[in-house]
Amino acid sequence: MTPIQYSALSKLIVDAFDAREEIDKDSKYWNDKSVDLVRAEIKDHYIDDQHFKCVYCDREIVTANKSLWDAEHVISREKAARFMFTPRNLAVSCRDCNIAKGQKEVRTTTRQQFPDESRHYTIVHPHFDNYADHIRWVGDICVPISDKGETTQFVCRLTRFTAQLLGVSGVLDDPGFDRYVGELFKAKTKADAKAALAAVSTYVEDIPQA
Template identity: 30%
Template sequence: MKFTEDDFKNIKKAIDEGGKIWENKILLSFKKKFKSYYRSISNDQCCYCKRDIKAEFKMVIDIEHILPKSEFVDLMFDVINLSVSCKRCNMNIKKEDYSFVKDSKLIKENHLDKDLYKIIHPNLDSYFDHLNYNVEIVNELKIVKYRVVGESEKGDFTYKYFKLFEFEIDLMNHAQGIVVRDELSELIDFDTAKEIKELLNKLKAK
């Protein structure tokens, strides 16, 4: 994606104004364009779990800073450090964490070195060289299975870090007609899940 002259002007203005730079309203058009671009090249898939964002999540899609902007301010607008993800992977699991890097000092010197990441990097790695995402659909039922390719350490780490096994369990339970009453499925959007959990906790307290 190419930055236009207006993009540069707006980014510079947002930086000059300070505060929460990324939240500055002057960047809305840039962020909209960026999100549209990355959705198109990712086939509307979350960069971490590869789930279909458009069809399955029906939620707000996040522009994802792979290395969090709170700690890596200089990479806030670096296209290699940006992608699109579902809220589950971004806000519910990863948040501001970057324990998935092998060396926090070296990563600041060279964030383009894919070997410094334990996870599959959305822009530096080929996802399916490390982790396969298999979907089987029978009528209205969908079964999902992730499979680590060979002995890929990145595939194994990504599978565990983003708790991808939860998708497999959720959908398998659904296929078998099992309803989990005490725990909310991670397939529910984050804000709704939080609200429902609070209501369930109130019921348990009675």
């Protein structure tokens, strides 16, 4: 992913914020009217750079209408307002993933400087990780293939797609479901795939409705 390079006017706004004392860096500043230009630039850049795909669920939203996208702070503004405009802390995501992730902590370190390596994050980072190394999709079934993939699946509630496919309310956050899905993904024959799918279906049937 290519980090945003701010226009001259946006850079003035960003630099002014970055120059504040730490105590004066308020996460609520993001919604200030004076930041409208910066927010719009961020969304326009990452919508195009991500090819209209959410960084977490990899689903396409084929529109540049900014109201249908959320500007995503990998490290949430509430956790570290100082990284609010850091280009490699930014992306765009779908509303559902953004809401699910919320203010959850995704760092392995809370050092003052911006964590700038993959190992500093528990989830798949859009700037430091290759998504396909951690998560694969089989239709609407999310298959995590690394610890980061599993954490991202949980944090962003990516099993919601499978739940919808199977007619289950909410999401499927039990590790047992992941195990059955993994067996389905690794199936070498049609018979093995059917057996694994049957196990997934049986598991789902035992989940109480919300």
